[in-house]
Amino acid sequence: MPELPEVETIKRVIEPQIQGLMIDKVNVKRPEVVAYPAADEFCGRLTGQTISHMTRRGKFLVIQLNSNDRIILHLRMTGCLLLAPADYPEEKHTHVIFRLNNGMEQECSLELRFSDTRRFGRLWLLKNGESDTYSGIEKLGTEPLDKLFAAEYLKALLGKRKKAVKECLLDQSVIAGIGNIYSDEILFTAGIYPARPANSLNMEEWERLAAAIPERISYFIEVNKITPEEYLETKGQDYRNTPFLQVYGQEGKPCPKCGEMLCRMVVGGRGSVYCPVCQKNSEA
């Protein structure tokens, strides 16, 4: 489900509702989704801790605790975070449940639930001051919405790479948070052919790319906006198939700009949709 815009949406929906709540109990039903430390230590250390706030970095979510311990979460392909009343029906594939004390009786309390069909998602718990050599969050590159993000940055890091520009956009150590959906959307907006070797882009193209990245990412954060009620009703799944996507999943349909039929190809092992007219394979 989750690239940067989706993860940001989850953060914005859930964060205001869990600030200041205490974790009464942690139930790990699938120990393998807790990557560090061992599940029993994970539960034991978290029990009784109070949530300070939640942040996002790339596709990671971070739940900061008052102790300065922090929970790191990555949803990978199908992970989902849902805040629900304790008596709300449990999703299939729910692997970790945090029972939160909201001052109500236990049966009316809230639960923060992590579910994940394919079980690729992972959680980590780092102690106060403990450096995170486990999750990969420390290896992330610039945030697309950071003011440091610019064409010069992209050209400096990617300008000599031979691999496809689309693969470069997916490199989390360069730009944090872009995945297969939004790399296609970004390249369409920038008018760049996905398989173009990065080292063949000229400065004007780096500029178009650097402009399209924050523009598309903020646009999709905006159109993904959802109320907590809607989010719960749709079980955190609904905004996945956004009607606002211009090319991803639209193979064979007309290009929104020129009407030509959109094509699909495989780039770096990932399905990629593009417009053969608006994204010509011209190595300028």
Added chain:
DNA sequence: GCGAATGTTCGCTT
């Protein structure tokens, strides 16, 4: 039954 799916990492080959 087969292939592909929003992600990342590992291991083997070049």
Added chain:
DNA sequence: CAAGCGAACATTCG
């Protein structure tokens, strides 16, 4: 040694 590539992880859906 680095880059590149496929496999692996596990499940669902068309």
